[in-house]
Amino acid sequence: MARTKDPHAATVKAWKTRARNASNSGTTQQSGDFAALPPEVQHGVRLARTWPKERPWAATRERLASGVAGVRYNPNLQSEARNLGGRYEVGPKFFALDVGGREHVLYHELGHDLSDQMLRDGSAWGALDLLDTVDGYRELNGQTTPGEVVAEAYAQMRTDRIWLERRAPGLVRLVSERAAHYGFP
Ligand SMILES: [Zn+2]
Secondary structure, three states, X not given: OOOOOOHHHXXXXXXXXXXXXXXXXXXXXXXXXXXXXXXXXXXXXHHHOOHHHHOHHHOOHHHHHOOEOOEEEOOOOOOOEEEOOOOEEEOHHHHHOOHHHHHHHHHHHHHHHHHHHHHHXXXXXXXXXXXXXXXXXXXXXXXXXXXXXXXXXXXXXXXXXXXXXXXXXXXXXXXXXXXXXXXXX
């Protein structure tokens, strides 16, 4: 899935600096739990726990226009979806996907709230090392940066976990452990 305007890619450098600073101040290991998440992200994660029941990926534009479990339709959005920090917007392109694709996209966006936290605590920086080298570089579904790989792994674990366990068992362990640590569904 092309997310060419994903703002997260541009912030990787800033996060790297922040993770290094957190590491230097010795806060890397003890910073994590649900309370460590920004308040708006805590709110979004609480709503996302209802996704299996609310199924925002199966909702119509009309229902999503007023919002379903933190997911809202924005008719002007150019990408399939975007993360506003605990709130998730979907655009017209979202509805060109089948329901399984929409579910994957929403969990990818939620996965960015997890990856942001993992960039802060430093744990995301080893994510690429848990992938095999293919033709000389490491990628997961076309994603090549730590934040994107973690977000994509989180989504992949929701939609085809067995495939990812075969491909990168260490990545599944890392992302599962961190997701549980921070209270993500
Ligand atoms: Zn992304």
